[in-house]
Amino acid sequence: MDTRKNRYANFQELYLYYYYVAGTVGLMSVPVMGIAPESSLSAQTIYNAALYLGIGNQLTNILRDVGEDASRGRVYLPQDELEKFGLCDKDVFSRKVTEGWREFMKEQIRRARFFFDLAEEGANQLHKASRWPVWSSLMLYRMILDSIENNDYDNLTKRAYVGRTKKLMALPVAYAKALSSPRTTPPWQSC
Numbered sequence: 766m767d768t769r770k771n772r773y774a775n776f777q778e779l780y781l782y783y784y785y786v787a788g789t790v791g792l793m794s795v796p797v798m799g800i801a802p803e804s805s806l807s808a809q810t811i812y813n814a815a816l817y818l819g820i821g822n823q824l825t826n827i828l829r830d831v832g833e834d835a836s837r838g839r840v841y842l843p844q845d846e847l848e849k850f851g852l853c854d855k856d857v858f859s860r861k862v863t864e865g866w867r868e869f870m871k872e873q874i875r876r877a878r879f880f881f882d883l884a885e886e887g888a889n890q891l892h893k894a895s896r897w898p899v900w901s902s903l904m905l906y907r908m909i910l911d912s913i914e915n916n917d918y919d920n921l922t923k924r925a926y927v928g929r930t931k932k933l934m935a936l937p938v939a940y941a942k943a944l945s946s947p948r949t950t951p952p953w954q955s956c
């Protein structure tokens with residue numbers, strides 16, 4: 766798909782690409798990592814969470830690399846949403862961070878966070894040995910979005926990154942999150 770296509774009309778088209786390139790990685794990870802024997806959520810719910818983590822990671826990866834991809838003539842952004850903010854490919858290639866670009870980026874970041882939020886429910890359903898690395902990667906990738914914000918949405922000339930200290934500080938937090946047991950009651954039955 767990547768060799769044939771370098772523009773995507775809308776998020777639906779992009780979602781298919783994200784599914785192929787990253788969602789599948791999440792799905793394949795579940796049987797390797799294992800589901801907690803005490804989990805009471807359906808396998809489908811857990812696989813969906815894994816898929817959403819793959820999509821969230823890929824969305825973040827794309828948002829971090831917009832400038833780099835543009836230098837290779839590639840735009841992995843929804844064309845209709847660019848248009849909604851008065852933008853087009855030319856604006857991506859010109860690398861000028863305008864108010865329109867910032868507003869566009871805010872929406873893209875919101876979407877990536879939404880997928881990470883969906884994935885969270887599944888992380889503690891995994892076998893306990895797998896939870897810490899999954900929480901760590903989820904948190905570290907989510908921090909790339911914060912870094913794009915801290916760069917005032919300039920992902921056209923700057924590459925967002927998370928410094929070593931911030932990364933190290935996230936690890937104990939991820940560890941603490943990994944300690945909580947899987948839900949035994951699905952969220953929709955607990956209220």
Ligand SMILES: CC(C)=CCC/C(C)=C/CC/C(C)=C/CC/C(C)=C/COP(=O)(O)OP(=O)(O)O
Nearest residue numbers: 787790791794814815818819822823826887888
């Ligand atoms: C949450 C539950 C239930 C399970 C976890 C399931 C997992 C591990 C999901 C994560 C899947 C994953 C690691 C996807 C990778 C997506 C990604 C960022 C791919 C980037 O690939 P490239 O585009 O080649 O990267 P570069 O741009 O860095 O070269």
